[in-house]
Amino acid sequence: MTEKKPYYISTAIAYTSAKPHIGNTYEIVLADAIARYKRQAGFEVYFQTGTDEHGQKIQEKAEAAGISPQEYVDNVAAQIKDIWDLMNTTYDRFVRTTDPEHKTKVQKIFEKMYEKGDIYKGKYVGKYCTPCESFWTESQLVEGKCPDCGRDCKDAEEEAYFFKMSKYADRLLEHIETHPEFIQPESRKNEMINNFLKPGLQDLCVSRSSFTWGVPLTFAPGHVSYVWLDALSNYITFCGYDPDGDHDEHYKKFWPADLHLIGKDIVRFHTIYWPIFLMSMGEELPKQVFGHPWLLVKGDKMSKSKGNMIYADDLVELFGVDAVRYFVLHEMPFASDGIMTYDLIIERVNSELANILGNLVNRTVAMNNKYFDGVIQAPTAPEALDEELKAVALAMPGKVQAKMDELKVADAIDEIFVLLRRANKYIDETMPWALAKSEETRERLGTVLYNLLESIRFAAIALEPYLPETSQRILAQICCENGGLESLASFGALPSGGKVGSGEILFARLDPAKKLAEIEEFNAAKAKAALPPLEIESYAQENVDFDTFCKSDLRAVKVKDCKPVKKSDKLLQFTLDDGTGTDRQILSGIAKYYKPEELIGKTLVAITNLPPRKMMGKESCGMLLSAIHTEKGEEKLNLIQISDAIPAGAKLC
Numbered sequence: 294m295t296e297k298k299p300y301y302i303s304t305a306i307a308y309t310s311a312k313p314h315i316g317n318t319y320e321i322v323l324a325d326a327i328a329r330y331k332r333q334a335g336f337e338v339y340f341q342t343g344t345d346e347h348g349q350k351i352q353e354k355a356e357a358a359g360i361s362p363q364e365y366v367d368n369v370a371a372q373i374k375d376i377w378d379l380m381n382t383t384y385d386r387f388v389r390t391t392d393p394e395h396k397t398k399v400q401k402i403f404e405k406m407y408e409k410g411d412i413y414k415g416k417y418v419g420k421y422c423t424p425c426e427s428f429w430t431e432s433q434l435v436e437g438k439c440p441d442c443g444r445d446c447k448d449a450e451e452e453a454y455f456f457k458m459s460k461y462a463d464r465l466l467e468h469i470e471t472h473p474e475f476i477q478p479e480s481r482k483n484e485m486i487n488n489f490l491k492p493g494l495q496d497l498c499v500s501r502s503s504f505t506w507g508v509p510l511t512f513a514p515g516h517v518s519y520v521w522l523d524a525l526s527n528y529i530t531f532c533g534y535d536p537d538g539d540h541d542e543h544y545k546k547f548w549p550a551d552l553h554l555i556g557k558d559i560v561r562f563h564t565i566y567w568p569i570f571l572m573s574m575g576e577e578l579p580k581q582v583f584g585h586p587w588l589l590v591k592g593d594k595m596s597k598s599k600g601n602m603i604y605a606d607d608l609v610e611l612f613g614v615d616a617v618r619y620f621v622l623h624e625m626p627f628a629s630d631g632i633m634t635y636d637l638i639i640e641r642v643n644s645e646l647a648n649i650l651g652n653l654v655n656r657t658v659a660m661n662n663k664y665f666d667g668v669i670q671a672p673t674a675p676e677a678l679d680e681e682l683k684a685v686a687l688a689m690p691g692k693v694q695a696k697m698d699e700l701k702v703a704d705a706i707d708e709i710f711v712l713l714r715r716a717n718k719y720i721d722e723t724m725p726w727a728l729a730k731s732e733e734t735r736e737r738l739g740t741v742l743y744n745l746l747e748s749i750r751f752a753a754i755a756l757e758p759y760l761p762e763t764s765q766r767i768l769a770q771i772c773c774e775n776g777g778l779e780s781l782a783s784f785g786a787l788p789s790g791g792k793v794g795s796g797e798i799l800f801a802r803l804d805p806a807k808k809l810a811e812i813e814e815f816n817a818a819k820a821k822a823a824l825p826p827l828e829i830e831s832y833a834q835e836n837v838d839f840d841t842f843c844k845s846d847l848r849a850v851k852v853k854d855c856k857p858v859k860k861s862d863k864l865l866q867f868t869l870d871d872g873t874g875t876d877r878q879i880l881s882g883i884a885k886y887y888k889p890e891e892l893i894g895k896t897l898v899a900i901t902n903l904p905p906r907k908m909m910g911k912e913s914c915g916m917l918l919s920a921i922h923t924e925k926g927e928e929k930l931n932l933i934q935i936s937d938a939i940p941a942g943a944k945l946c
Contacts, residue, residue, distance in 0.1 A: 297337035301547040302328050303528055305555040305563075306345040306388065309369040310354060310424075315633065316588040318376060318605040319621045323585060323702060324554045325382040326622055329758035330697050330705075333778050339547045341531060342377065343388030344370045348426045348520040352506035362506045366391060376605050381614055381761055388531040390523055399508045399523050401536035402574060403499075407512060411573045412454050414513070417498045421449035426520040428498050441558055451503045454513065456522075458494040461569040466490050468568065474581055477700070478628040481560045481584040489565055497566065525567045528553065529576065536574075549577040552700075560584040583700055586630045588621060603633065607819065611812060615760040616642050616800065619706075622759055627701050635812050639803050649713050650752075650763075651799040656720070657745045658770050658796040664729050667792040669746060669772065670739025672785065678722060679744055683784045685715045686751045690781045693755055702759070709755045716748040746771050747787045754781060763799055770794040828923035846902040847918070847945035849935060850877065855889040858909050865889055866911065871901060872942015880913035886930045898933045898945060 304324045307313055321342055328340040346366040355365035366389075374387055388395070406412045420429045422439035429439065429446060439446050469475055469486060476482035499519040500510060507517025533544030540548075555563050563582045571578055590601040608617045620638050623645075625631040661667060689712045696705035719741075728738035753767035754775055768775055772791035780786050851870040858864035863882040871877045879899060898918040905914045918933040 297335060299339065299546050300328075300331045300336040301339045301341070301532070301550040302331070302552045302554060303340075303550055304342045305553075305559060306343045306390065306524060306527055307373050308345045308348075308350075309366040309373070310350050311369065312372050312604065313376060315603045315605050315608060315617075315621065318380060319588050319625065320554060320556060320585065321377050321382050321384075322380055322618050322621055323625070325380070325384070326618075326702055326758045327552070327554070327697070327700065328383060329761065333758060334694070335778075338385070339532070339543075340384045341386050341388060341528070342382075342384045343386070343527065343531075344373055344390065345520070345524040345527075346370065346389055346391045347507040347517070347523055349501070349504045349506070350423050350426065352504050353423070355506075363391065379606055379609060379614065380618065386531060388527055390527055392531075395527065395530045396508045398530040398534065398536055399518055399526050400511050402526060402570075403508075403510055403518060403522070404512060405536060406456070406570075406573050407454075409573065411457050411460065412499060413457070415453060415455045415496075416451070417453040417455075418450045419448075420446035422446045430495070449503070451501065452516075453498045453502060454500040454510070454516065455496040456499045456569075456573075458497050458565075458569055461572045462490060462494045464572060465565065465568050468578060469564075475578070476560070476564050477581060477583045480628060481557065481564070485560065485564050489561060494565070521562050521566055522570060525562065525570060528567075528579070534576070550579040551581065553579050553582045555582065555584055557584040557586055586625060586628060588625060588631050588633050590633050607815070608638075611808075611815060612638060612642065613800075615763045616646060619646060619760055623703050623706050625703060627699075627703070635809060636805070639805050639808050642800060643802050643805075645710065646800040647802045649710060649717065651801075653713055653717050653720075653745075654749055654767055654770060654799060655796055657716075657742065657749060658793045660725050660729075661742050661746065661793050662796060664725070664738060664742070667794075669787065669789050669791050669793060670736075670743050671789040672740040672743040672747075674736040674740040676737070676740075678719075679740070682715055682719045682744055682748060685712050686748050686784055687781075689751060689755060690778055706756075706759055709752055712748060712752050712755075716745055716752075719745065719748075743787070743789065746793070747784060750787050751781055751784075754778065766797065766799060770797060826924075830921070830923075843946075844902075845900050848872070848899055848901050849939045849941055849943040849945065850897050850899045850901075850917075851941045852892050852895050852897060855892045857884060857889060858911065861909050864909060865892075867892075867917070869897075869899065870941040871899070872940065877901070877914055878912060879915045879917055880908045880911055881917050881919075883917075883919065883930060883932065887932070892932070894937075895932075896935050896937050896939055896941075898935060 302324055304320050307317060324340065324342065328338050331338050344366070351366060352362050355362040358365060370389055377384065377387070403412070417428065420431065420434060421427070422429065422442065422444060424444055425439055425441050427439065427441060428449070433440055434446060435443070438444060466486065469482065476485060499522050500513065500516040501507065501519060502516050505517060507520065508523050510516040510518060528550060529544070529548060532548055533541035534548070535541070553563055560582070568578045590603060605617060616638070620633070620641055623641070624633065624637070661669065689708055692708040693705045696702070696708060723741045725738055725741050728734040728741065749767060749771055750773050753764045754777065757764040757775065764775070771787070771793055773787055776786065848871055852867055853870055853876065854868040856866050858866050858880065861884070863884050864880050865884050865887065867879045867881060869877040869879060877899070899915045900918070901915045903915050905912050920931045920933060922929050
């Protein structure tokens with residue numbers, strides 16, 4: 294027996310700061326589809342995924358939650374693994390960077406880089422983005438914010454160790470230029486060359502001394518490894534790499550990795566930092582790094598701040614595992630971002646999964662049950678019309694392979710659906726219901742149904758990497774084992790004489806209006822369940838008569854300008870349009886809750902008939918209304934904001 298060729302595929306390890314959304318989950322599903330296909334194609338696959346569990350952000354989140362960092366990452370890592378398993382992914386190893394063996398290897402890697410002179414002690418002064426765990430110079434910021442995530446960066450100044458990136462820059466550039474397949478898609482490669490390598494690489498800060506949650510450096514007390522050196526090393530430390538050179542057989546078989554599958558936002562770390570680290574270690578570079586695009590919600594990247602997070606487990610509850618797998622795999626273009634909306638998911642389920650795939654299988658099985666009591670007939674009455682269907686079926690595996698070799702998974706799925714559409718057309722052309730009317734055409738009817746069942750077998754086997762549960766259900770319905778891709782070399786491998794199943798519905802058609810209403814109700818219930826415990830101030834016991842209440846003049850006011858009051862860390866100074874034509878000035882002690890620029894243009898509510906009072910030498914003419922509550926022991930304040938359609942000066946009553 295010929296030894297299988299090894300194939301090592303990895304995802305980026307998921308950062309354990311929070312539960313992964315569907316955009317994060319897309320990566321593991323994509324990797325799983327590729328891994329499953331490679332196994333089908335006869336490769337010995339090693340598929341590695343896992344979690345990245347160190348860094349300042351983790352330490353801060355753990356402190357905020359009142360638990361240890363290890364407890365925090367244990368909880369999130371379990372969530373991530375549960376979602377990976379829910380999505381029916383077939384990883385061979387789920388790794389965690391808090392694993393003691395990994396930490397020991399990272400320490401040795403650091404030591405050897407230091408001894409080699411690639412790492413030196415210095416001092417970092419600049420900007421640091423905590424969510425991205427990235428350092429930036431002032432010139433690299435975009436409008437003063439992190440160029441990767443757009444968040445604020447903190448001033449950072451601390452003793453640190455640096456890696457001499459420039460030492461290997463020319464060698465890396467040469468590798469990229471002589472190995473055009475190394476960075477894909479092409480646009481990512483051009484970005485790395487033109488934006489980072491050719492302008493010149495700055496030395497990289499590779500240790501931190503301002504926090505403790507990381508891999509401690511053995512030769513530098515008080516220092517922990519920069520999270521990216523720690524995280525990137527997972528691809529070899531868990532694969533059998535030994536820093537002293539005594540690599541195990543697993544490493545010798547599978548390294549260098551065939552494919553690092555990552556998000557486009559971390560291409561720089563994987564195609565510049567990671568190869569240079571490997572060069573320093575004297576190890577081969579991975580064969581390919583593919584930076585996949587993002588899955589956007591209505592054109593925006595998913596984030597908690599935007600309130601547009603969608604999670605895989607919620608989608609599975611609403612649509613099922615394979616429907617979600619199909620959507621994320623099929624809707625993501627090769628090199629550009631994909632769009633997700635509930636309307637689009639419903640449309641795809643109905644038009645493609647229910648109509649094209651499900652309907653074909655259901656009516657073919659139903660007709661075989663109706664006309665032949667379920668028994669699969671031998672194809673004894675062929676006609677010229679059959680040849681086109683056979684040709685499409687036989688050509689399909691090769692076309693799928695060509696697309697998968699280029700990692701164009703959506704296009705590969707489309708090739709399978711070409712066959713499904715052709716089979717549906719074949720039903721219209723042959724009209725089995727008409728053939729069933731005469732005993733003379735009964736043999737031809739059996740042949741037609743056989744050709745349809747055989748085409749379905751081709752599609753079901755080819756669909757296994759993408760819709761594994763559906764593939765299994767289809768094969769069970771047509772009384773057939775999964776013979777693998779080799780069974781698709783000829784048309785006619787489906788044994789006759791067996792009996793098809795009862796015709797299970799694969800994907801039910803969805804009523805868009807009803808489904809959207811269900812989704813709205815589902816999300817509302819989820820949001821309500823996620824609300825934190827609140828403490829509300831006790832209601833006043835003393836009654837106020839109506840006339841007294843009406844003495845308060847409540848007016849709509851428009852914020853024309855808002856700025857901090859000098860020498861005060863509490864007060865904001867508002868310039869307001871109250872409808873009179875003369876600006877009104879109100880000072881409000883809400884600076885810790887709002888940034889001034891957030892409020893300009895908003896419509897607020899003010900009590901305008903309070904007597905003026907001096908605050909920090911400035912006159913305040915009225916009071917802005919706010920809502921106050923306590924959340925987990927912390928006071929929260931929200932300004933009362935009303936519709937911008939309400940004109941300035943409108944009286945509230």
